[in-house]
Amino acid sequence: MKKLPYYFRKASVALLVMASLTAFGQKKANVTILATGGTIAGAAASGTQAGYTSGQVTIDAMVNAVPDITKLANIKGEQISNVGSQDMSFEIMLKLAKRINELTKGDVDGIVITHGTDTMEETAYFLNLVCKTDKPVVLVGSMRPSTAVSADGPLNLYNAVAVAADPNAAKRGVLLVMNDWVHSAQSLTKISTTAVQTFMSPINGLIGISNYGVNEFYRYPYNKFGNGSEFKVDNVTALPRVDIIYADVDMPADLIEASVAKGAKGIVIAGVGNGNMPKAALDACAKVAKQGIPVVRSSRVVTGNVGRNVEVNDDQLGLIASYDHNPQKSRILLSVALLTTKSPDALQKIFYSY
Structure with a gap:
């Protein structure tokens, strides 16, 4: 008999395991979906137009639109917000974090967050x-609204619930599930x-x-997160203002000074290359750093690390x-x-550790 491809063998095993658990009366995982809005809850006037309005569909309607999702877990939903x-x-992020910390102290086995x-x-x-x-804790979204032809939200949500209900997803930090891929919050970016x-x-x-609710995990995150953070x-109601300033050719240094004047408690420079910027801007950063306003050199380049003391003397400039x-x-x-x-x-040290 011809051997089945790997995926089908793995899917068959997963289905057998689910059937066995049901037969022996073992309870399904409890998953709570926290909805915040976004394209996954968006709607358009037709299934083929690009324009749409985010945050139009409730969490109950999203769950009801996904066949067999309740076979994966016992699902409850809460509407945290409904915004693009x-x-x-x-x-909203603080509200979300506090609610997750409350829920995960109880009998909830996993959290899914719908998000733009x-x-x-x-x-x-x-x-x-x-x-x-x-x-x-799993974030999920979509690139097409719920009303679109070939909407990607339903399968993304199905896979997200499957990951949140999977004990093998534990201790991997916050995850994002989109288009069959499982990302770490530490490494993902929108491209x-x-x-x-x-x-x-x-x-x-x-x-x-x-893949259709069948999960395979490759690694754990490298840096600190969650319980190790x-x-x-718990008692925080607001975060300090931190501004991002985009570096480019001949950028004006007064943008940095204006940011501090408007109340920024920290600045991030989206630098060119390895976190670089024109000399006038670099001098302005050093000046505000000496005033006690931390300045972080990041990069507008999509990938790669910004090293310390490479082209800029960070030790000297602070x-x-x-x-x-x-x-971001x-x-x-x-x-x-x-x-x-x-x-x-x-x-x-924090930037090296997290």
């Missing part, structure tokens, strides 16, 4: 820093404005895959190298870290 992710805020893709990597990374649980395969993990690679937000954090993740990390320290040395 361009309107995601620290207020524009700022999904920022929310994922924030939650990775402050959610105190080893249980799976296309419209493509369905919009998320990549260019430096550290995927955590695993989820020093950051807590600046912080972002290492493998892009500008650097902003999240600096905002959270400023709750505990403003020391450049301590902040540099």
